Amino acid sequence: MPNTFFSRWWQSQFIYSLKQQKLALVASLVFILCLISALGARWIAPFNPYLANEISLDNGLLPPAWLEGANPSYLLGTDDQGRDIFSAILYGTQISLIVSISSVILSLVIGSLLGLISGYIGGILDVFIMRMCDVMLSFPAILLALLVAGIGRALFPTADSSLALTVLIVSIALSSWVQYARTVRGSTLIEKNKEYILAAKLIGVNPLYIMISHILPNVLTPVMVLASVQVATAIIIEATLSFLGVGMPPTTPSLGTLIRTGNDFLFSGEWWIAIFPGLMLVILSVSVNLVGDWLRDYFNPRLR
DSSP states (O other), X not given: OOOOHHXXXXXXXXXXXXXXXXXXXXXXXXXXXHHHHHHTHHHHOSSOTTOGGGOOGGGTTOOOTTSTTOOTTOTTOBOTTOOBHHHHHHHXXXXXXXXXXXXXXXXXXXXXXXXXXXXXXXXXXXXXXXXXXXXXXXXXXXXXXXXXXXXXHHHOTTOOHHHXXXXXXXXXXXXXXXXXXXXXXXXXHHHTTSHHHHHHHHTTOOHHHIIIIIIHHHHHHHHHHHHHHHHHHHHHHHHHHHHHTSSSOTXXXXXXXXXXXXXXXXXXXXXXXXXXXXXXXXXXXXXXXXXXXXXXXXXXXXXX
C-alpha cells in the first residue's frame, strides 16, 4: 500500500485500538451510518416533510409497509399529517445532530476559555468563575436548558425555525459549559507550573500567547473526550426540550418533536409514529456513548 496519509492513519495505533474493541467499532460504524443518512437526507429520503405538495392528509396514519392496509411507498408508515415517518426520521436526525454538535462546540469554546482564564490567572477571577460553576451545577442541566429555551421563546414568540434552532443551541450550550471549564482549569493548574511555561514567562512572552499557544493545546485531550460523551447528552436534552414543546416547532421535525407527536397516538393503535423515532434516538445516543467511553479509555494513560 502506498505511503499515503490514509494508509498511515489506517495503520495507526488509534485505528488498531478501535479494531480491537468490537463494541466500539460497531458503535462507530452505526454512528457514521446515522451521520451519513442524516447529512444526505435530501437525497436518501423518498419524501421531503417540509414540502406541502408531498404531504397529503388522505395518507395520514398509514401503518408500516409490512402491515395490513399499508402503502408500500411509506416504509415506516405516516403520521397524522400524512408525513412519511422514514423521511421525517432522516430529517429529524439531521436537526438533532446539528443542534447537539453545535451546542457541544459552543459550550466547549465557552467552558475552555473560562477554565483557561480561571486556572492561569487565578485570584479573585478564579474564585468568581468557580463559584459560578458551583451555582450552575446545583441545577440539573435539563432544567437550565428548559429555563433558557423558555426565556428565548418568550423574547421571540414569532420566531421562525432558524431562530428557534439558534435558541435551542444556545440554551443547551449554556447548561453544559461548566464541565469543560472545570476540566480545563484543573489541567491548566498543572501545566502552568511546568518548566516550559516558566521559561516562557521568564523571557517575557505575552500571557495571552502562552495560554492560547502553549497551555491550551496540552489540555485539549480530556476536553475532546468529554465533548464526545456530551454529544449524546445534548441529543437527549434536545429531544426532551422538543418533546416538552420548547424546542423545535412541530413544523420542523426533530426526533423530539416526532416523539411528541407520536405520543398522542401511542395508545390508539398508531404506535409507529412514536416508536421508530424513539428507536432512532436510542440507537444514536447509545452509539455516541459507546464511542465516547472507548475514547476515554484510549486516552487514559493508566489503561494503555
